[in-house]
Amino acid sequence: MKIIVNERELKEYFDGLARLLELRTAMSEAPNQQDGSTMLNELRQTIREELASIEYESQRDAGTYSLNKLKQVFEPYTGKPVELLTPAGTVEGTITKVGSDYLVVREQGGTSVMAPLEQLIAFHLTGKQVDK
Structure with a gap:
């Protein structure tokens, strides 16, 4: 299954999720604060990887489209x-x-x-x- 997502909206969603986790981490007790910051750092890394993956996919799709257009240009020759x-x-x-x-x-x-x-x-x- 392929889901098409607006990149800006996806980024805003994950930024909002990160802010919620920061708020929850700040409100939690001191002994659990380190666990929360570790989880937050892992979440941030996951978000960065997902955004990089989305950018790579869009670039690859654009390249494939360009090659298909070139193929159509050369076929009559x-x-x-x-x-x-x-x-x-x-x-x-x-x-x-x-x-x-x-x-x-x-x-x-x-x-x-x-x-x-x-x-x-x-x-x-x-x-x-x-x-x-």
């Missing part, structure tokens, strides 16, 4: 000659396959090169372009 610029260099050839997060380009010598979509810096079509 399957079979077309292109030039790709990557951090490792330039790849020139024909797009033979568009995967979920990569392109396969067959170079003129017959070598197939797999280029991750997230590593593409630029691309352009090469060869003769005919307007229809």
Whole structure:
């Protein structure tokens, strides 16, 4: 089951819960005060971990969405000659396959090169372009 939560509201909820625990700890007797502060510190750590997890999930989901959009952009160019610029260099050839997060380009010598979509810096079509 997946629950979608507004991050701001979730943070306010946990902040309020922490304030309640602080108040309860302050009102408790002195011998139990150390146990309360230990529990409060553990709760704060748990809250920090949960918020970090939520932030990571949202970033990962945004990355997946971006890669899906790039896949949709490149699919119509399957079979077309292109030039790709990557951090490792330039790849020139024909797009033979568009995967979920990569392109396969067959170079003129017959070598197939797999280029991750997230590593593409630029691309352009090469060869003769005919307007229809």
